[in-house]
Each structure stands twice: as structure tokens, then as C-alpha cells.
Amino acid sequence: MIGADLRPTDAVERVVGTLPFVLDKKVEGMVHAAVVRSTFPHARIVDIDTEAALQVEGVLTVLTGADLAAESSIDPYFGGARKDQPILAIGKVRYVGDPVALVVAEDKGQAEEAASLVYCEYDELPFVESIEDAMVEGAPAVHDDYPDNACGWGKLRWGDVEQGFDEADLIAEGEYMTPAASHVPMEPFVTIAEWKGNKVEVWTAAQAPHSVRRTLASIFGLEQEDVRVQVLNLGGGYGAKGQTKIEPMAAVAARAVGRPVRLELTREGVFFTIGKHAARIRIKTGVKRDGSLVARLVDVAWNAGAYAVVSPRAVIQGMARAPGPYRIPNVWVDSRAYYTNTVPTGPFRGAMTTQVAWAYESQMDEIANQLGMDPLEVRRRNLLREGDLHPTGQPMHDVHFVELIEDAAAGIEWGDTSDVDLPPNKVRGKGLGVIMKSTVTPSRSEARIELRDDGSVVAYTSSVEMGQGAATTLLQILSHHLGIGTDSIRFVHPDTDVTPFDLTTSSSRTTFSMGAALEEASVELKHELTDLASSLLEASPADLVHEDGGISVVGQPGTRLEYLEILRRSKIEQLDAEGVFQSEGGLDPETGQGVHTIHWHQGAAGVEVEVDLDTGKVEILRCHGTSWAGRVVNPLRARQQNEGNVVWGTGLALFEELVFDEGQMVNPNLSEYLIPSILDMPRQITTREMESSEPDAELHGIGEMVIPALPPAVGNAVYAATGVRIVDLPITAERVLRGVMARRDQS
Amino acid sequence: MTDLAAVEVRVNGQPQQLEVRGSETLIETLRERLGVTSVRGTCGIGICGTCTVLVDGKIVSGCLTLSAGLDGSEIVTSEGLVEDGRLSRVQQAFVDAGAYQCSFCIPGFVLAVHERLSRDARPSMEEMRHQLAGNLCRCGTYPEILDAVAALIGTADEEETT
Numbered sequence: 001m002i003g004a005d006l007r008p009t010d011a012v013e014r015v016v017g018t019l020p021f022v023l024d025k026k027v028e029g030m031v032h033a034a035v036v037r038s039t040f041p042h043a044r045i046v047d048i049d050t051e052a053a054l055q056v057e058g059v060l061t062v063l064t065g066a067d068l069a070a071e072s073s074i075d076p077y078f079g080g081a082r083k084d085q086p087i088l089a090i091g092k093v094r095y096v097g098d099p100v101a102l103v104v105a106e107d108k109g110q111a112e113e114a115a116s117l118v119y120c121e122y123d124e125l126p127f128v129e130s131i132e133d134a135m136v137e138g139a140p141a142v143h144d145d146y147p148d149n150a151c152g153w154g155k156l157r158w159g160d161v162e163q164g165f166d167e168a169d170l171i172a173e174g175e176y177m178t179p180a181a182s183h184v185p186m187e188p189f190v191t192i193a194e195w196k197g198n199k200v201e202v203w204t205a206a207q208a209p210h211s212v213r214r215t216l217a218s219i220f221g222l223e224q225e226d227v228r229v230q231v232l233n234l235g236g237g238y239g240a241k242g243q244t245k246i247e248p249m250a251a252v253a254a255r256a257v258g259r260p261v262r263l264e265l266t267r268e269g270v271f272f273t274i275g276k277h278a279a280r281i282r283i284k285t286g287v288k289r290d291g292s293l294v295a296r297l298v299d300v301a302w303n304a305g306a307y308a309v310v311s312p313r314a315v316i317q318g319m320a321r322a323p324g325p326y327r328i329p330n331v332w333v334d335s336r337a338y339y340t341n342t343v344p345t346g347p348f349r350g351a352m353t354t355q356v357a358w359a360y361e362s363q364m365d366e367i368a369n370q371l372g373m374d375p376l377e378v379r380r381r382n383l384l385r386e387g388d389l390h391p392t393g394q395p396m397h398d399v400h401f402v403e404l405i406e407d408a409a410a411g412i413e414w415g416d417t418s419d420v421d422l423p424p425n426k427v428r429g430k431g432l433g434v435i436m437k438s439t440v441t442p443s444r445s446e447a448r449i450e451l452r453d454d455g456s457v458v459a460y461t462s463s464v465e466m467g468q469g470a471a472t473t474l475l476q477i478l479s480h481h482l483g484i485g486t487d488s489i490r491f492v493h494p495d496t497d498v499t500p501f502d503l504t505t506s507s508s509r510t511t512f513s514m515g516a517a518l519e520e521a522s523v524e525l526k527h528e529l530t531d532l533a534s535s536l537l538e539a540s541p542a543d544l545v546h547e548d549g550g551i552s553v554v555g556q557p558g559t560r561l562e563y564l565e566i567l568r569r570s571k572i573e574q575l576d577a578e579g580v581f582q583s584e585g586g587l588d589p590e591t592g593q594g595v596h597t598i599h600w601h602q603g604a605a606g607v608e609v610e611v612d613l614d615t616g617k618v619e620i621l622r623c624h625g626t627s628w629a630g631r632v633v634n635p636l637r638a639r640q641q642n643e644g645n646v647v648w649g650t651g652l653a654l655f656e657e658l659v660f661d662e663g664q665m666v667n668p669n670l671s672e673y674l675i676p677s678i679l680d681m682p683r684q685i686t687t688r689e690m691e692s693s694e695p696d697a698e699l700h701g702i703g704e705m706v707i708p709a710l711p712p713a714v715g716n717a718v719y720a721a722t723g724v725r726i727v728d729l730p731i732t733a734e735r736v737l738r739g740v741m742a743r744r745d746q747s
Numbered sequence: 748m749t750d751l752a753a754v755e756v757r758v759n760g761q762p763q764q765l766e767v768r769g770s771e772t773l774i775e776t777l778r779e780r781l782g783v784t785s786v787r788g789t790c791g792i793g794i795c796g797t798c799t800v801l802v803d804g805k806i807v808s809g810c811l812t813l814s815a816g817l818d819g820s821e822i823v824t825s826e827g828l829v830e831d832g833r834l835s836r837v838q839q840a841f842v843d844a845g846a847y848q849c850s851f852c853i854p855g856f857v858l859a860v861h862e863r864l865s866r867d868a869r870p871s872m873e874e875m876r877h878q879l880a881g882n883l884c885r886c887g888t889y890p891e892i893l894d895a896v897a898a899l900i901g902t903a904d905e906e907e908t909t
Contacts, residue, residue: 640845
């Protein structure tokens with residue numbers, strides 16, 4: 001079943017539109033909540049006047065942070081890495097969009113109308129918007145507990161960089177900027193919370209149901225068993241729906257009114273909930289004349305926004321990925337996040353990698369240019385090979401960077417410089433990028449499977465189907481290991497009352513991690529069946545073989561018993577088995593030495609662009625995206641991951657940017673925050689999901705490996721076409737045109 | 748509740764007599780009153796196409812259309828393209844091409860393709876790309892959507908002559 005083009009069982013519902021989302025869920029007696037948000041980036045709350053709102057017909061209550069702070073039975077703060085985020089602002093607001101009050105009413109219109117009538121009086125405070133604002137001595141503190149706005153620091157120390165720079169023939173040095181961005185899942189955040197006695201039940205569009213459960217248990221002082229979190233299909237996640245987001249608001253509202261409460265955010269509310277870290281990357285690299293890299297110093301500053309979410313952990317990931325997929329004997333990385341008075345940030349498809357790859361892959365072409373070498377060749381010469389040590393000290397295994405970059409180059413006919421007839425204002429160029437990305441380690445995934453005496457199997461996992469195809473992929477993996485057809489296997493949606501622990505559906509970890517848990521559960525189930533069959537057939541377990549849902553004595557096909565017969569004859573209605581995947585690792589906080597990832601995710605991109613010299617407009621003519629899959633479980637879904645990466649990366653390369661001015665988010669809507677349409681995608685997209693020749697090769701996640709390679713590939717192609725080096729993403733027409741004009745002025 | 752308007756419409760072939768608020772959008776009427784879930788709100792300002800609806804055969808954004816003005820209209824959503832349990836040929840083409848990821852936006856694309864092919868059996872691929880420029884897919888399923896469109900255009904003239 002691994003490798004088959006299996007279509008999801010719900011393909012028709014997906015196309016017709018009857019696929020169930022939490023958005024569609026209705027619970028008997030439910031009422032609706034609306035959020036009142038801060039209009040100031042940083043201010044003390046003087047007073048919140050709820051009188052007018054309470055007069056609106058249908059309004060049941062208006063909650064504020066002060067109400068929550070006065071409630072001794074709840075802890076109103078939460079957060080994945082630091083408990084610094086109040087459910088509703090307490091004492092002060094920290095960004096424009098910070099929730100300050102929650103209105104609950106019989107219907108949604110009433111709640112929204114009343115929300116507009118909540119009057120907040122603020123005492124404005126000085127605020128910090130950019131990384132530079134936040135890091136200066138004496139900057140306003142976003143959190144009193146962190147007076148220097150520090151929100152995590154990753155340190156990687158490998159070799160002796162000063163000595164490395166001394167040995168270098170050439171030093172390349174630069175500063176690169178990548179902006180804040182918004183995930184824009186088409187389905188908004190939506191949660192329904194209902195209290196049943198002292199137990200709270202939540203339906204929510206979330207990527208990590210068990211994390212939501214733990215957070216709610218902590219807020220309300222409950223046992224985890226007293227919190228039930230259920231998830232349906234997600235209308236996109238991309239990292240936005242990781243951790244805990246709006247569930248605490250829905251849960252406190254439901255507790256306050258004693259009825260089920262549904263909270264669906266407006267699009268502006270989605271923009272105000274989570275964004276992508278803007279980053280400033282300073283990178284200095286020492287190179288020998290033959291092109292070999294001898295030292296690299298990287299200083300990454302991440303804009304964490306107003307609350308930590310997972311930034312203190314994420315900076316460690318960004319740190320380990322910052323040197324890039326190259327052999328460099330001397331490496332020094334500082335990766336620091338800073339609180340600012342802007343929207344909180346979190347992992348964003350291609351997380352903590354797109355930012356650093358923009359820097360190191362742009363600089364790689366500058367190095368090639370200075371040496372007069374082919375950009376492909378300078379990469380090939382330095383890419384990490386099997387057995388090399390990563391700067392964390394971890395030996396590399398199953399690495400294929402050279403194959404990937406060569407494939408990316410071949411995909412756009414890299415060496416082919418044959419002339420094309422172009423109008424005098426148009427020029428073309430080609431560019432490459434290659435990246436490495438770790439997957440969250442340590443991590444844990446558990447799976448439980450039930451074999452029933454009708455021969456069917458029910459699989460329980462907390463992996464979330466969000467369009468990436470997890471449901472189908474895991475079905476194929478389980479079918480493969482059990483030897484039972486996919487038609488006889490059913491997966492249930494995550495429900496923390498019945499589906500066991502899984503850390504999260506993110507970090508491109510599910511196919512590998514939950515796949516491993518399902519494999520272990522399959523082995524366990526087969527072992528149990530062997531024991532039963534051994535009694536029934538009066539044969540030694542060692543003489544029994546499993547094949548296609550049955551067991552027979554080796555060499556005696558006539559003895560075959562189907563699994564369902566084994567259960568029935570053993571008078572067992574149902575046989576259960578569990579499997580666990582657990583990875584171990586961790587880095588020394590002072591040196592970054594240790595085990596950072598169970599394996600490395602790898603991707604590359606090649607692009608050809610056409611630039612209009614009169615307008616600066618860049619068009620991507622073709623893009624080849626390639627990533628290391630090890631083995632492809634489902635060819636269509638795998639290809640769609642890489643194609644989707646190309647589309648996503650196109651937006652980041654050319655136009656996506658969340659803009660802030662005076663602390664205000666300028667473009668929290670889809671009219672002014674652009675995501676790629678069908679007309680924006682490269683004219684020609686090709687992909688490769690690279691496989692090993694080994695039949696049991698390790699499965700690798702491929703959800704986000706082309707994205708980080710794409711913006712620098714475009715930047716390098718623009719440079720090849722025009723001689724203009726863009727260092728600030730996105731590569732807008734204005735930036736390119738300014739560069740083109742500056743070059744004209746020089747010549 | 749003061750400003751209720753009585754409207755008679757047909758939704759996916761079924762006559763509906765409704766009393767709607769003056770400010771009520773078509774998306775609210777379809778989702779909240781009639782349980783039509785293929786029409787989904789995303790941007791709220793007529794940009795993204797996830798709430799695409801056919802009103803008298805023309806594409807509208809459900810988030811920008813007030814239901815009170817629709818008296819006498821024929822309203823069709825993706826569910827309404829299914830006849831006797833059989834998918835429309837546009838829907839079948841999407842299924843065959845695997846043109847879905849998270850699938851939140853797909854019904855809107857189906858209607859946009861359907862609308863164009865209803866008035867023009869043989870549009871060019873370039874015309875179809877422009878037809879679909881008002882529908883956004885964040886997963887980036889555009890290549891398979893275009894595969895489905897290419898398959899449909901390839902078969903359009905056969906359908907036309909039968």
C-alpha cells in the first residue's frame with residue numbers, strides 16, 4: 001500500500017463541500033462570543049465600560065481580564081514556553097488586537113454589535129514595534145518580568161570562528177531582512193466549548209489537541225481527563241493552529257454563562273491572533289579561494305511579538321538551521337528573540353528556516369560571484385555529506401543535499417544559456433536554493449488500534465487531517481504493516497477522550513512519527529494474533545507466518561486462519577494493540593551541542609525569472625521544487641505538498657508582508673495582505689519527491705522543504721538577470737526597480 | 748428585530764419562503780438557516796471566493812450579497828450540482844484530478860468553473876485562469892485545479908454536441 005495512489009475516502013465530500021469542519025458544528029443551546037480588541041499597541045487599561053454592551057438585546061455577559069484575575073479558581077495566563085499570555089488583557093494591553101473583553105450573546109450578530117459598544121479607556125505607554133526598537137538599552141518593556149524584552153536565546157558554538165576567519169582568503173558579510181507574515185488559513189479559528197459539571201468539552205480547529213487539553217487543564221485546575229478536546233478536518237493550519245489559541249476564551253465564556261459558547265474569529269481577528277516572526281539576519285562567512293567555507297558567524301534577531309507562544313524554543317530550531325546544509329569547521333550562532341508590541345508569532349510553514357535560508361542562500365551566490373565560481377559548483381563543494389558532523393556535533397545520516405541541488409538545477413536546465421528573443425526591457429536569470437530543516441525532537445506519538453471480530457480495524461490517533469493528507473497516508477502505512485486492505489480500516493478524528501497522546505501535527509513529523517507508532521502497534525497486534533493462532537493451530541509461534549490478514553503454519557497454506565476467524569474461535573470480540581514513537585534529544589544551552597533532530601528534512605528549488613527593467617516586476621517563469629522523501633507513501637499527496645510549497649514560497653518571495661505603522665497592523669485583510677492566486681503562480685511548476693533505492697528507507701516529512709529554498713532562489717535569479725542584489729524580502733517591483741536605477745546611475 | 752423582509756427563493760431546486768433581516772448576508776442565510784455548509788466565509792470582503800454562490804446563474808460572493816434583495820432568485824451551491832447522487836462533470840473532474848487539499852475553498856472553485864462552462868463551452872486555459880483569479884487556495888492546489896479544467900475543456904465539445 002505504501003507508494004499507491006490511494007484517494008481519500010472522503011474525496012467526494014471534499015469537492016461537493018459536505019466535508020465536516022468545526023466551523024459547521026452546532027451544539028444544542030449554544031450561544032456566541034465576540035472579542036473586543038485593543039486599539040493601542042501598549043497601554044494601561046484605565047476602565048472598561050460594558051454598560052452599553054450589556055443593554056444590547058440577547059447579550060448574556062461581558063467578560064474582562066479583571067473578571068478573570070478576580071476568579072481564584074482559574075489561572076488566567078497560558079503559553080507554550082512561558083505562561084505570559086492572559087486569556088483577556090489584565091492591567092495592560094500589549095499589541096493592537098490584544099483581546100480585552102469578550103461579549104457573549106444569544107446570536108453572533110448581537111455579540112458583534114455589543115462588542116462594538118464596549119468602551120475601553122487607556123493610558124498610553126511607549127511601545128516597541130521593530131527588533132531594533134526592542135533591543136536597545138532602556139527600551140520600553142513589553143513584560144515587566146523581562147525588562148530587556150528577551151524572549152529566548154539559542155547559542156551554537158562549534159570550532160573557533162576567529163581562527164577560521166584568519167584562515168579565510170575571502171570574507172562575505174551581509175544583513176538580510178525577512179518581514180512578518182500571516183498564515184491565512186482559509187478556515188478561521190473556531191471553537192465551541194461546553195461545560196458538563198466540572199468537565200469541559202471543546203470542539204476546536206487545532207493542530208495539537210493534546211496540547212490544548214493540557215493548557216485548559218492548567219487554566220482551570222482540572223485533571224487532564226476532565227478536559228475533552230475534539231477536532232475535525234482543518235481548513236488549513238500551516239502552523240497557525242498549533243498550540244493553544246482561542247480555546248481558553250471560549251472555555252471561560254462557557255463557564256460564565258453556563259451554556260455552550262461558540263467563538264469564530266473574524267478575518268481581522270485571525271490576523272490579530274498569530275503571525276510569522278520577522279527576522280534580521282547578520283551573516284559573515286570565511287571562504288578559501290577554492291570555494292570551501294571555513295567559518296560562519298550568524299546573528300539572528302527574531303521579532304516574537306507581544307507574547308512568547310513558543311519563541312524561546314523556536315529560536316533554538318532557528319539557531320541549528322542557521323548555518324545551512326554546509327560543512328563548516330567553525331561556526332558561531334546567536335539566535336535571539338525579542339518581545340515587541342506587535343501580534344504574537346509562532347511557527348509558520350517552513351518555520352524558523354525561511355528566514356535564515358534567505359540569508360545563507362543569498363550569501364552563497366554572493367560568495368560564488370566574488371570567487372567567479374558557478375553557484376551550483378560552490379554549493380556542491382560544501383554541502384554536507386553522509387557521516388559529516390553538523391555544528392551541533394551530530395553526525396549526518398540519510399543526507400542527500402548534493403542530489404537535491406543537482407535535481408533543482410536540472411529541473412530548470414541550469415547550464416543552458418541559449419539566447420531567447422526578448423524585448424530590450426526584459427531580462428532573464430536562473431537561481432538556486434537548498435535548505436535543511438530539523439524536526440521537533442524529542443517528541444512522542446502514540447497510536448492504538450482495534451481489530452474487531454468482523455475483520456475490521458479502527459485506528460485511534462491524534463494526528464490532524466488539515467489537507468496535507470495525513471488521514472490517507474497513515475491509512476496506507478497501517479494497511480502496509482498489518483497486511484489488511486485499506487477498505488477494512490477506519491481512522492477516527494482526534495478526540496482526547498479516546499485518541500492517545502500525540503505532541504502535535506506540525507514540523508512535518510506525522511508521516512514518520514505516527515507512522516512509526518502505527519508500525520509498532522501493528523507488530524504488537526500481530527504478536528497477539530500469533531499467540532492466539534498458536535493455540536488454535538497447536539503450532540509453535542515460530543512456525544507461523546502472517547500474510548494478507550491471515551496466519552498459517554509455514555509451508556502449510558491449508559492451515560490458514562483469517563484474523564477474524566482467530567478472534568471468533570478464541571471468543572474474543574476485539575483485540576487491542578498500542579504503539580509508541582518516542583525520540584530523544586536535546587542541546588546544551590551554552591554551546592548548542594547534542595542531538596537536535598531525529599533526522600534532517602531536506603529540500604531545494606531552482607527558478608527562472610523574467611524581470612521587467614522598466615517596472616521592476618519579477619515573474620517566475622518556472623520553478624522546480626524538490627525534497628527528500630526517502631519513500632513516498634502517496635504520490636499525489638506528496639507532489640501536492642511540493643507544489644503547494646512552490647505556490648506558498650512564491651508569495652513569500654514576491655509580495656507577502658504584514659506591515660506595521662505606529663504599532664498598528666496596516667493590512668489585516670485579504671484585500672491588502674496578498675496571498676498567491678492562480679495568476680501569481682509560476683507559469684511552470686515541476687516537482688520531485690526524491691526516493692531511496694532502499695526498500696525500507698526512512699520516511700521523511702516533506703511538508704515545508706521547498707518553501708525556504710524558494711525566496712533565495714528567486715533573489716539569486718533576479719541577481720543573475722539584473723546584477724541587483726535584493727537583501728530585504730519580499731522582492732517587490734519597487735525594490736528591484738530602485739536597484740536597477742541605482743546600477744544605471746553608476747554606469 | 749424590526750426590518751424583516753419576506754423573500755421567496757429556490758435554493759438548490761427547493762422552494763424556500765424566508766423572513767430575513769435587512770442586514771443578513773446570503774452566506775448567513777445559507778449556513779445558519781438552511782444548513783448549506785459548502786458556502787464558507789473567509790475574508791468577508793468579496794476577495795477570496797470561498798463563499799461563491801450562483802444566483803440566477805451568475806457568480807456572487809455570499810458575504811457581500813444581502814438576502815433581502817434576492818426575492819424570486821434561483822440560488823445554487825455546489826451541493827445543488829449533484830443530481831440523483833451523481834456528481835456534475837465539473838465535480839467529477841475535480842475528484843479525478845485530486846484537486847483538493849484542505850478542501851475549504853474547493854466548492855467555490857467548482858462553481859466558478861461551472862459558471863464559465865455554462866456560458867462558454869470552449870474557453871481557453873488562459874481565460875479559465877482569469878476566471879479563477881477570484882478564488883484563493885492557500886494550500887496551493889492550483890496545478891490540480893488546472894488539470895481538472897484542462898480535462899473539462901478537452902471534453903467540452905463532445906458534451907456540446909450530444
